[in-house]
Amino acid sequence: METQNIWDNFNEELYFFILKRVKDKDITNDIFQNTFFKIHKNLSSLEKEEKARAWVFQIARNEISNHFNKESVYVDELHSPQESPLEKYEHICCFDQFIDDLPEIYHQVIELIYIKGLKQKEVAEALDISLENVKARVSRAKEILKKKFNECCQYELDEQGRLRGEANCSQCSPNNKLGNESGK
Template sequence: METQKIWDNFNDELYFFILKKVKNKDAANDIFQNTFLKIHKNLPKLEKEEKAKAWIFQIARNETINYFNKESIYVGKLDINKEIPLQKFQYICCFDKFINDLPKIYRQVIELIYIKGLKQKDVAKELGISLENVKVRIRRAKDILKKKFNECCKYEFDKNGKLIGESNCSICKTE
């Protein structure tokens, strides 16, 4: 089998396979080019022509993994301090009260994920529920919290749904 034949048969499918993985046209072009360079260089190693497609896509997968590994080098190490999330929100008016007022099933996931810093899949295992259920509980808890902040503290929300503005809290004014 020749490189040109592989190109003719697989180039579009291979390019979109890579693009779907990396979701970046420039990166996809680089990976695509590297993949075809390796295909051309290693073509004599392909023993059976009927296995060409699997072989080609494995090279593309490996090149995609190499790309992500290279990208991760530039990301700094994350210093995970389990207390930071709690400290980050302590200045927000009524935060503790609203968390404590959540129904238990929502409070559990919020505390485990945002205060203790566990991953969602670990929370699912710990609570014996599905990952999808954890995500639903998080979304519902956030909706409840947003509503409470909006009603009590008069915070507003930006276009991304994040709290903005200063507190105008009816509870804190009385305390």
């Protein structure tokens, strides 16, 4: 398959696919151009012509993601006084304790990513482990945390995957902790 064939078959659909997601014609044109540049450059890696559509649209999705990642870095630098990732969870009952109670291999990645704000790739390099291993540890840590929140505080996940529940459950209130610690 040649770049011209891909252009003939997908250019309009691809352009509107990108435009629908970024909602800006100038940015769409840039992403569209980058997408076709990468298509042309990597065309030899397309093994089966029947997979061309999926391959083309995956390249476009990656370019859209790259655009938003670059934009978010710029916006973060623009707004210097940032809220740390941990601050948005401070109101959640037991959050610190649950993080501290994680097994060390999970605690490390959660702390580096969500508390110190490192990217997963940076964590992999810092800990001298694979990126896949970092992702697996993050996933496992999240599962442990979800289970603890659900068991202790009756938190549940909503449709978007966010925690919902009471911020100060009776099991974790300071009075109850004191009572449990003193053997009452």
